[in-house]
Amino acid sequence: MLQQPPPWWSPVVAGLVPYVPGEQPKIERLTKLNTNENPYPPSPAAVQAIRAAATDGLQLYPDPDASALRRVIAARHGLALDEVFVGNGSDEVLAHAFFAFFQQSGAPLLFPDITYSFYKVYCGLYGIPYDTVPLDDQLRVDVEAFARAAGQPNAGVVIASPNAPTGEGLPLATIERLLQLFAQRLVLVDEAYVDFGGESAMSLVGRYPNLLVVQTLSKSRSLAGLRVGFACGQRPVIEALERVKNSFNSYPLDRLAIAGAVAAMQDEAYFDQTRQAVMNTREGLALQLEDMGFEVLPSQANFVFVRHPGHDAKAIATALRAKGVLVRHFSLPRIDQHLRISIGTPEQCGILVDALREILA
Template sequence: MSRYWSSLVHRLTPYVPGEQPKLPNLVKLNTNENPYPPSPRVVAAIADELANGGQALRLYPDPNADRLKEAIAARFAGFGITPQQVFVGNGSDEVLAHVFIALLRHELPILFPDITYSFYPVYCGLYDVAWTAVPLDENFALQVDDYAGANGGIIFANPNAPTGCLLPLASIERLLAVHSQSVVVVDEAYIDFGGDFGTDSAIALVNRHPNLLVVHTLSKSRSLAGLRVGYAVGHPDLIEALERVKNSFNSYPLDRLAIAGAVAALADERHFETTRQAVIHSRETLCLALRSLAFEVLPSAANFIFVRHPQRDAGDLAAALRQRGIIVRHFRLPRIDQHLRITIGTDAQCELLIVALREILN
């Protein structure tokens, strides 16, 4: 601590990101990164931006990222989405940060699950947003009826993090109808791994519910965690609020390389579908293998799974895996301290995990 800190800094409890260790031959299954590289079109698009000795880099990027907004709207044209309904930022974390101050800072507390993305309470502390954690049920499922009270907004991840559980679209629509006077934010960082996108994504509901904002990232399913590109889709009035905050904070949020790479990634639907299906297939294979080792595995619609072993301490398992060069995520939090969150890697990485667990359990 320092006497030069503001009182706000003294009160903050910062978010702790997943570990990024620099160890040789590491099997890294702790931060939900995609195990496959991005589309080759991304690399080519970035190379084009760097042509002529990188001359373009001396110029500011488009502050509105219009090319990217148009590409996002085109992807969701079947839902009637227009560029005026799209907001972009440096990863979904920055988009969410603007959401908290632009749309969720009201007199009443906002609501989110007690087990969810741990950045939500951090944003509340940073922006002085009152909040109430609503317990998930005994199966880690969100129950819409538990959100009946008056509130200043609702936010939840779907599929949820770190559980991977998916709330059906019909339940989301019921929540939107009950809370038509509140903003409902659905954080869909992992939705592309849930199956049928047209059936599962709440973007399908945006034009029926002006209080709905859906947040996405290109970090997971598009393999662009290193570029930091996120976006939100909602009613133009919600987007305007986000733009007002953004332009009071950083009017050039996305750089030229990020815009070019993101547009190229969205254009390559074939690569997206191939890698998405590969992750889904590996997830189901890994679930079967873990169940054969007596692990309890929650049904997952994400690129990770949430597991526990009834006879082994989760912290001990994580430590034993680490000794073998495999890292997974262990949360020392109430209700989930005996669970591990395991990112879906390549088939080879998943096999190394299973071999290591067999050795540890025996």
């Protein structure tokens, strides 16, 4: 960090607090359970499609509208083509949404106090004030607290469902209540982990003009390295995103990404097989952790959020790393005694459990 930024920096840059991604270590043979990646490889059909796309046409720009991918997504969710937006990972889609909808004459954006930490980063980048709404004592979204906040000026609501890092998925009735409470503002539902047991709000798109649902192919489709995300909403919402995107980068998805994403979305059998494997492993791991004395929050994501009342979370994470196992520890108020553990293969989770038993002993 520079002590004195150079004079050619824009003033806003010096005040930015960038997002810190989970560690991507360079050491081989680590059991990596810290960044919520899918432990299984992508669909073989997706890999084949990427290889085919690499053999011809890379000298040409990709389709700026990624129409083939948007058509597949629209068909899967029963929407029109022009109700789908795609971007370079869901992070880019979220960034465009913050710019497009939440700069509202200084009114604060609302989101939970414990959630995806990139939301605060986007607010800093775009100069959007925000208010956090505390989770309840069980680290669940407190819809009544949002209801109380709805009577004050606000720029909208962002909710991750399932929430990160807690894993809680919201029922559709809760999402609907938020849409009704904030009918004059956009409600963004970030569904990065929804395919691991959550209830998607996609079915509400046709009924609520103030809804935007954001998903990613990084998690349940095993394509974190390809960077593909998408959003669905009624046409005026999507048009706003398109205006921002085409004022920023007309070609966010390359030919390889479009080809691989289309094939991955079409391979429903592989998708169901791998996501079910993750969910089965998650339930088994939760039981093993509870047997060791951990408190495990209910999860509808591809991770579990845990604490051990008799052991310091940071010390456990450090000891696990020494044994070649990576998990995520957040040094943040209210959750500094929790660990977020991504769901790996049964073999990877077995390594984690063995290491934990040695550490706790």
